[in-house]
Amino acid sequence: MSYLDTPIEATVSQYTPNYSPDQIKQMQYDLNVLAKENERFRLDVGSLRRQLMEKSGYIESAKDLIVEAFEIDDFDKDLFIAIAETLDIELTKELSVTINVSFSGTVTVPLGFDMDVIERHIDFEASTNSYTELECDLFTDSIDFNIND
Numbered sequence: 001m002s003y004l005d006t007p008i009e010a011t012v013s014q015y016t017p018n019y020s021p022d023q024i025k026q027m028q029y030d031l032n033v034l035a036k037e038n039e040r041f042r043l044d045v046g047s048l049r050r051q052l053m054e055k056s057g058y059i060e061s062a063k064d065l066i067v068e069a070f071e072i073d074d075f076d077k078d079l080f081i082a083i084a085e086t087l088d089i090e091l092t093k094e095l096s097v098t099i100n101v102s103f104s105g106t107v108t109v110p111l112g113f114d115m116d117v118i119e120r121h122i123d124f125e126a127s128t129n130s131y132t133e134l135e136c137d138l139f140t141d142s143i144d145f146n147i148n149d
Contacts, residue, residue, distance in 0.1 A: 062087060063084070063087075063089045066089065070093075
């Protein structure tokens with residue numbers, strides 16, 4: 001038997017509130033006013049959500065136009081940069097890259113080590129310098145090991 005299962009003896013008194021009819025009418029009125037305010041707040045939140053979605057669409061369209069103008073390269077870039085900063089738009093573009101890297105060196109392994117699984121024991125990582133504004137989402141396509149005894 002747990003603590004919560006332990007029976008306790010308790011008595012409950014018969015409490016009946018003693019409100020006057022005027023107090024009850026006032027509480028009913030207050031509840032009605034609160035219900036109407038709650039409904040108004042719900043409608044306001046819905047309206048604000050619609051406005052937010054609409055404005056987000058405008059900002060996304062403006063961003064697309066600014067990025068396209070940068071690619072055409074025939075406009076006042078400082079003006080567009082100022083517009084983007086005013087709208088708090090980060091001007092970036094995503095590039096697809098392939099990076100070929102070659103590592104060489106030595107790996108010391110115990111005698112009898114299964115060389116067929118060496119790739120499971122070595123990790124490679126790519127990252128940006130901490131002082132650059134680049135974001136990288138890189139993954140490993142393939143790893144080829146050439147082992148010379």
